[in-house]
Amino acid sequence: MKVTVKYFGIIAETAGKKEEILDVAQGMSTTELRARQIKTYQIPEAESIQLAVNRDLNTEVELKEGDEVAFLPPFAGG
Amino acid sequence: MRYDRQIKLDEVGSSGQEKLRNASVLIVGVGGLGCPAAQYLTGAGVGKIGLVDHDKVSITNLHRQVLYDEFDVGRPKALVAKVKLQRLNREIELVAIEEALTMENAEKLFNQYDLIIDGTDNFETKYLINDACILTGKAWIYASIYKNEGQLSVFNYQNGPSYRCLFPKTTRQNVSCEATGVLGVTPGLLGMLQAAEALKIILNVGNVLSGKLKLMNILYGTEQVLNIQKRQEEIEKIKNEGIIPIRIDCELKDTGKTYLDVREDFEQPKVNSEKVIHIPLGKLKDRLKEIPDKEEVLVFCQSGKRSQEAVKMLQKDFGLRNLKNVEGGIEKIIDG
Numbered sequence: 001m002k003v004t005v006k007y008f009g010i011i012a013e014t015a016g017k018k019e020e021i022l023d024v025a026q027g028m029s030t031t032e033l034r035a036r037q038i039k040t041y042q043i044p045e046a047e048s049i050q051l052a053v054n055r056d057l058n059t060e061v062e063l064k065e066g067d068e069v070a071f072l073p074p075f076a077g078g
Numbered sequence: 079m080r081y082d083r084q085i086k087l088d089e090v091g092s093s094g095q096e097k098l099r100n101a102s103v104l105i106v107g108v109g110g111l112g113c114p115a116a117q118y119l120t121g122a123g124v125g126k127i128g129l130v131d132h133d134k135v136s137i138t139n140l141h142r143q144v145l146y147d148e149f150d151v152g153r154p155k156a157l158v159a160k161v162k163l164q165r166l167n168r169e170i171e172l173v174a175i176e177e178a179l180t181m182e183n184a185e186k187l188f189n190q191y192d193l194i195i196d197g198t199d200n201f202e203t204k205y206l207i208n209d210a211c212i213l214t215g216k217a218w219i220y221a222s223i224y225k226n227e228g229q230l231s232v233f234n235y236q237n238g239p240s241y242r243c244l245f246p247k248t249t250r251q252n253v254s255c256e257a258t259g260v261l262g263v264t265p266g267l268l269g270m271l272q273a274a275e276a277l278k279i280i281l282n283v284g285n286v287l288s289g290k291l292k293l294m295n296i297l298y299g300t301e302q303v304l305n306i307q308k309r310q311e312e313i314e315k316i317k318n319e320g321i322i323p324i325r326i327d328c329e330l331k332d333t334g335k336t337y338l339d340v341r342e343d344f345e346q347p348k349v350n351s352e353k354v355i356h357i358p359l360g361k362l363k364d365r366l367k368e369i370p371d372k373e374e375v376l377v378f379c380q381s382g383k384r385s386q387e388a389v390k391m392l393q394k395d396f397g398l399r400n401l402k403n404v405e406g407g408i409e410k411i412i413d414g
Contacts, residue, residue: 008227008293009224009225009227010224018298045249047247047249048245048247048248048249050244050245052304052305055302055303055304055305056304056305056307057244057291057304057305057306057307058243058306058307058309059307070302070304072291072293072304073224073249074201074222074244074245074248074249075222075223075224075227075229076198076199076200076201076204076222077199077222077223077224077225077258077260077265078107078109078110078111078112078196078197078198078199078221078222078223078265078268
């Protein structure tokens with residue numbers, strides 16, 4: 001099944017892209033997707049990253065076809 | 079007469095203007111975010127505005143902190159901002175607080191204002207604002223920038239989520255606009271949106287961005303609003319334990335050398351190593367004995383400018399020949 005993944009802040013730079021469509025196993029959880037992408041792109045300081053599924057942050061769910069997952073790092077510039 | 083153009087709006091009216099006149103807002107950090115927020119709230123007639131900043135105006139601030147001008151370089155931001163804003167509106171009270179926000183002064187300051195605006199550029203102060211707002215029962219308007227992206231939200235508003243609900247864990251990657259670069263308009267826009275949230279809260283109109291995180295990308299013109307879940311345990315923790323300080327430490331690339339950090343105590347990231355002696359520039363003369371005079375000492379600050387000044391002064395006035403300036407500042411000697 002396909003899910004859309006969006007990257008923000010320094011994660012987009014590390015991944016070299018702002019968005020991608022991934023083909024993942026049916027029923028993959030957000031936790032699994034998170035671990036997979038962190039490993040794929042060797043994202044540092046991954047503990048602080050928050051995921052949003054279909055715009056809801058902090059949700060642990062099984063992903064469904066067409067879901068949109070955002071990878072959001074904290075940042076502090078001002 | 080002065081406020082005629084906003085009083086005409088149904089959302090304001092003369093009763094709304096009265097609300098603005100009776101309101102007080104504390105702006106923590108009068109930089110890229112804080113300047114525009116302060117300017118528009120001053121224009122709108124918010125009765126009392128506090129301006130917290132320990133920093134001085136630098137020439138590299140001027141592209142985005144357009145409240146200041148070339149004549150202000152080297153002068154304290156809080157004081158300059160107060161004088162300039164007062165010229166814009168003599169009817170309101172402006173308070174310059176030329177201090178860094180600390181665990182010691184945060185709650186006392188917050189108690190004197192209705193609402194807090196976060197114009198800071200580091201995680202330590204954002205968590206400090208969050209915790210002090212929970213303890214004093216104040217809402218705060220958050221904004222952060224990374225290059226061309228911005229985040230905006232209102233925390234601790236009418237039992238809404240806190241910053242710790244959004245980011246329970248922080249990161250060492252505390253990258254300031256000075257380090258990454260930023261277009262002046264980016265904090266300008268975000269700061270203005272913070273002022274807009276403040277006006278909505280004071281006037282009790284529209285939808286306040288509580289429980290929501292607005293993400294903006296200035297370069298692509300895109301926007302998204304995410305929903306933040308409240309994590310009650312994160313809020314209770316602060317209510318029970320008080321302010322929990324966040325320390326963002328970093329490691330030296332080369333621990334085989336000796337270093338002298340001439341930055342002020344509040345500057346970060348802090349370098350976590352016994353190889354670093356920390357003496358702020360202004361105290362070097364008093365604490366001369368603490369500087370090793372045999373081995374080579376690498377002197378650093380945030381950008382390399384103050385440390386160069388320190389090296390020159392210590393060489394010229396005290397004959398220290400074992401000092402070397404770290405050009406480019408702290409970023410050159412730390413990991414990550």
